[in-house]
Amino acid sequence: MNMLTPYQQELIHREIDGANTPEQSAEVRKLVETHPEAHALMSSLRDLDSLFRQLPEHETPAHVRDDLKHTVLLNLKAPQYERVQGATPSITRWASEQWNGVINFMGEFMLTKKVLIIGTTAVAVIAIIGQAVVGYQPSVFDAGTVGAGDGMSGVQQAGRYKGKIDETVTLSSPEIQALFQDDQVLKLIQSEVFRNTMRNDTFRNLLASDVFAQLMAAPSFQELMRNSSYQQLMADANYQELSRRAEFQALMANANYQAMMADANVRNLFANANYSQLMKNDTYRNLTANETFRNLMANQTFRNLMKNDSYLRLMANDTFRQTMAKDTYLKLAANDTYRVVAANETYLKVMSNDAFRRLEASASFRAISRNSQLADTFLADAMRVARVAP
Amino acid sequence: MDKSPAVNDELDRSLVQRYLNGERTAGDELVNRFHRSVYNVALRMLGNVQDAEDVTQTTFGNAFASLESYDPKYRFFSWIYRMTVNESLNTLKRRKDVVSLDGSFDVATPDASSESDAEERVGRALLELKPEDRAVVVLRHFVSFSYEEISDVLDVPVKTVKSRLFTARERLRDSLVAASA
Numbered sequence: 001m002n003m004l005t006p007y008q009q010e011l012i013h014r015e016i017d018g019a020n021t022p023e024q025s026a027e028v029r030k031l032v033e034t035h036p037e038a039h040a041l042m043s044s045l046r047d048l049d050s051l052f053r054q055l056p057e058h059e060t061p062a063h064v065r066d067d068l069k070h071t072v073l074l075n076l077k078a079p080q081y082e083r084v085q086g087a088t089p090s091i092t093r094w095a096s097e098q099w100n101g102v103i104n105f106m107g108e109f110m111l112t113k114k115v116l117i118i119g120t121t122a123v124a125v126i127a128i129i130g131q132a133v134v135g136y137q138p139s140v141f142d143a144g145t146v147g148a149g150d151g152m153s154g155v156q157q158a159g160r161y162k163g164k165i166d167e168t169v170t171l172s173s174p175e176i177q178a179l180f181q182d183d184q185v186l187k188l189i190q191s192e193v194f195r196n197t198m199r200n201d202t203f204r205n206l207l208a209s210d211v212f213a214q215l216m217a218a219p220s221f222q223e224l225m226r227n228s229s230y231q232q233l234m235a236d237a238n239y240q241e242l243s244r245r246a247e248f249q250a251l252m253a254n255a256n257y258q259a260m261m262a263d264a265n266v267r268n269l270f271a272n273a274n275y276s277q278l279m280k281n282d283t284y285r286n287l288t289a290n291e292t293f294r295n296l297m298a299n300q301t302f303r304n305l306m307k308n309d310s311y312l313r314l315m316a317n318d319t320f321r322q323t324m325a326k327d328t329y330l331k332l333a334a335n336d337t338y339r340v341v342a343a344n345e346t347y348l349k350v351m352s353n354d355a356f357r358r359l360e361a362s363a364s365f366r367a368i369s370r371n372s373q374l375a376d377t378f379l380a381d382a383m384r385v386a387r388v389a390p
Numbered sequence: 391m392d393k394s395p396a397v398n399d400e401l402d403r404s405l406v407q408r409y410l411n412g413e414r415t416a417g418d419e420l421v422n423r424f425h426r427s428v429y430n431v432a433l434r435m436l437g438n439v440q441d442a443e444d445v446t447q448t449t450f451g452n453a454f455a456s457l458e459s460y461d462p463k464y465r466f467f468s469w470i471y472r473m474t475v476n477e478s479l480n481t482l483k484r485r486k487d488v489v490s491l492d493g494s495f496d497v498a499t500p501d502a503s504s505e506s507d508a509e510e511r512v513g514r515a516l517l518e519l520k521p522e523d524r525a526v527v528v529l530r531h532f533v534s535f536s537y538e539e540i541s542d543v544l545d546v547p548v549k550t551v552k553s554r555l556f557t558a559r560e561r562l563r564d565s566l567v568a569a570s571a
Contacts, residue, residue: 013555019537045559048563048566051508054508055509055512058426058433060426060429064425071447072409072418072421073414073417075417076409076417
């Protein structure tokens with residue numbers, strides 16, 4: 001039996017793949033009829049192809065599809081701001097879609113199975129907001145009573161009035177006007193500390209982000225903010241020191257570590273296959289050699305927090321994890337103010353403040369937050385509203 | 391056996407643009423068009439449901455997070471399948487440190503019919519292939535891509551695609567014959 005040439009073999013493979021021209025197909029047919037080895041190859045490849053065709057296509061699991069919906073929502077950008085002239089890409093429609101997405105997200109949120117322990121991540125968000133309130137002793141919402149102090153060290157201030165305000169953006173949207181009618185929101189906006197904070201680019205970028213808005217809307221996040229174990233942990237010096245370490249932050253973002261912590265038997269992690277994988281991770285090994293980390297692991301407050309349902313639910317939240325992966329967070333997590341803020345009581349008040357949540361829930365407000373000059377105008381308008389109010 | 395979504399580059403580009411303009415439903419439609427085939431590619435590449443789920447989620451997460459960098463002159467499906475294959479290969483590399491690929495295959499089928507038997511046999515045989523060869527087989531036989539499309543997805547010459555495919559088929563054939571002997 002003559003061996004097939006490489007060309008003949010390729011012709012037969014191409015025939016199976018439907019890649020031959022009619023002339024080449026004719027050549028294959030003739031070859032198969034006259035050449036036993038060609039016939040055998042053709043037959044076996046057809047069998048293989050037939051076997052593949054028998055296989056069912058698997059359905060994507062429902063929970064994965066749900067997660068993908070969240071992915072779509074979380075990465076959705078705001079449309080162009082409302083335009084004064086011409087067609088208006090509807091920011092209202094966008095806000096509505098966002099809201100519906102959040103509703104769906106929240107409905108499924110409590111069913112999320114993964115439980116991830118990302119200790120520093122919550123603190124990061126705290127830091128972002130807390131920078132606004134460090135050193136601010138009386139009521140956060142008393143306009144003009146107290147300045148922000150010098151707690152903004154390490155945070156670059158946004159340049160003001162660098163250019164002309166985008167003429168396509170308007171503050172006259174009903175949503176913004178409604179916010180001005182909310183006494184608590186207005187009081188918050190008019191507070192000096194808030195006004196100063198709004199001039200910080202990083203803070204405004206965070207406010208403008210969709211993921212942060214959703215995080216703020218998550219009841220478990222609010223619950224966590226009020227949890228005493230969590231607050232104690234934030235105030236713990238060991239934890240604060242640890243959370244500033246780059247290797248710890250890297251660990252928190254490590255997929256293997258997260259997978260391990262997602263295991264229902266996380267407290268028995270030494271029996272977990274993911275754990276052995278984690279053990280091979282250089283970042284983790286460096287971290288475990290760190291005395292501060294070991295102190296944290298021995299810290300009763302930290303262990304209490306690990307048992308807290310609210311905290312675990314939050315850690316299971318993809319939105320939260322995505323927030324933590326943002327550059328905005330990483331930038332702020334490295335900020336000197338971080339440690340001070342983490343223990344700041346005023347921050348916790350702000351985070352659990354309904355007015356702040358309403359403000360952050362506003363798509364228009366977040367759109368405004370993207371532009372430093374527009375934010376200035378917004379604040380000025382808020383102050384003007386205060387002056388004309390009876 | 392064309393199990394891939396119908397190729398429609400114009401539709402995909404339009405959906406990407408609409409999503410980038412803030413239209414959520416366009417993103418949902420992109421997911422609807424590709425989630426099943428992405429999941430199945432990952433499943434065939436990895437032979438493990440949990441890993442396939444993770445790869446699917448990561449692929450779409452990365453895709454949507456970087457959609458602004460997507461160049462519409464390229465085909466969207468090539469872009470997303472490339473991400474899927476690359477993420478699958480990364481998963482295999484990570485897994486290699488912990489679990490040896492001993493042919494373990496963990497893809498449940500609805501029943502214990504001949505379909506299930508074929509699933510098991512093909513799944514095991516696929517896992518015996520080198521991952522790069524497996525990717526070619528999966529894209530050819532489970533997504534019905536042409537040589538040129540596979541070349542585009544994997545960013546290798548068509549000649550390499552054919553070489554890998556033909557070699558992989560020979561090995562698959564041998565594995566399946568040996569398994570049934």
